[in-house]
Amino acid sequence: MLPLLIGLVFAAVMQLVVKPNIGDYPAKLVLDIGIAISLAVSLTMVNGFTGQFSMGHAGFLAVGGYAAGIVTYYGSQRIWGDRATHGGILSGRPLAIDPATLPLVGHGDWLFLAALVVGGLVAALLGFLVGLPSLRLKGDYLAIVTLGFGEIVRVMIQQTNATLKPQDIAWEEVYPALPRPAGVEAVASYAFDVIDPATKLGRTVYQAVSDTPAWDVLTHVGGSLGFTGIPKYTSLFWVYIVASITIFAAFRLKQSTFGRAFLSIREDEVAAEAMGVNTTRYKVWAFVISAFFAGVAGGLFAHTLGVGLSAETAGFLKSFDIIIMVVLGGLGSISGAVIAAVVVTVLPEALRDIPQYRLIIYALALILIMIFRPKGLLGTHEIWDRAVWKRVRRRGGSEPGKAKGGSSP
């Protein structure tokens, strides 16, 4: 558990020491990098480990984001009656509010944590469903199915009714028959556009959020206008603790006997099966685990300040971004995915000063990297497998086989 402790300390340092000293814009960039790392490393488990080419990763991201968003948005509404953040110092609540009484971790943070887990689990369930076709489909065909999955998620989100977003409506409009209690002006309500069967005219009716059944909540996520108003809990602390856990899980998986089974499927499915690997089960597992972490990253994404969670989150452009990171880093290389996540996130930002050439240079850089390193930055290896580090370690007198196990997080 030591590596997790290191991740915890690292995440806290990022939030409490690094963030106040680098300014808002760089801090946002560092936050984006952290989420990108989680996404890239989670996709590595499918595309890199088992070699199944999934192109719908943003679908899991979006589903996780929406599921987590629903938990905090409506949870916050029910618990505190508002949608403000009720977090502590670690979730970035400004110290200016109440510096003396503010705890490190607030009540809202626990809600947020639960939301992240829910987002991950919902995404994992979908991962299971998407993983099933991967049993029969290979290569391009699987890619198309997963691409289709992302698009289905995108369209379904778009089809949720935008007018059903809760608004603060005057008491009289919502409850015309009931007397208004003292001090209550407005009620958070959904607006329904309905057609009156008698007059054939359209009119708007209101339903208080507190009267809305729980299952109905799922459809109230803003439709094509996007899911706005989610409390902004995401901080460098949460992003980097999730990134640490994702990397940790990926390494543990890769170095275990299960990881070797995953990799054997990528290398030669027929041989893997002949050697007793239940390829069916492991391919689905890979999708489930990968989708879980993508869903958690989606939860972080949804609660980020300045992010509009919308149907486009599930779009294939976002999926391509993540695939670029995985391929650029080298299929199967976790450290490669991390490095590529940093490069792909920073590069467009670094080119912001020359906006007219930005996309050209970005594309050119990607092409050049793939020409000179066709297997990605690190190939299928980890960074410490590279000759330079091996030589350094040999000089240190440690046996290479031992060192490989020892360098695990």
Added chain:
Amino acid sequence: MTSSGRRSDVLRVQSISKSFGGLKAVQDFSLTLCEGDLKGLIGPNGAGKTTVFNLLTGVYKPDSGAISLSDAEVAGLRPNQICRQGMARTFQNIRLFGELPVLDNVRLGTHVRAHQTLLGAAMRSPFSVGEERAMTARARDLLAFFGLEGRAEEQARNLPYGDQRKLEIARALATSPKVLLLDEPAAGMNSGEKVALRDLIRRVQTTFGVTILLIEHDMGLVMDICQRITVIDYGVTIAEGPPEAIQNDPKVIEAYLGAPDEPSVEQGVARA
């Protein structure tokens, strides 16, 4: 082994058949392997030898017939289930996990006997760590047996051809099989390597106590190490018996060399 010296059957194949469309790849193929047998399966190109392997290991499902491995019916099971039951194979055209280290190729073979859970592996539970250590130790022992211990950290695809063949056998043995199917292990080897391979197969059999079914084109090797040989041609078994009998079987000679009336034919087979 029974007291009378008769050994128990490990693999019993009863008249399996397989057709691909109109092509009868294997017809009524039967075979029995007793514990400790080293049997050869030979036949001209396209005779259906590899199809027999694919049927035995579950790559194809037999259209009819039964396959029992240690008295358990395995026909119709998936390859990974059959491997778990105790049958492992090598491939004619080597199928290693090329990008993975040599050690991991062998360790993968031990996976089928693993008892740890995914969560246990992620949490590095004591059981999982212990099992992992045992797997590594076993893999290293196997590599040492095949003289590959010095190459454990290399990528499998970088091994020389002969070593790749050995690694495939090591990987198959790592699954702790009762029956080992070797598909043309000597293909592409020179005569010196073939001699070494012959000794190696014998050592494998005595050391690991596995029962071996061997497909091989090299007659010298087959006649030398196999106790009994089955010959198939066009999917049909045409002869079965000890090497001397096979060498002189007119049907076999015909299958391999055609016209039985040419005087040099019998000599040719005998020399080969």
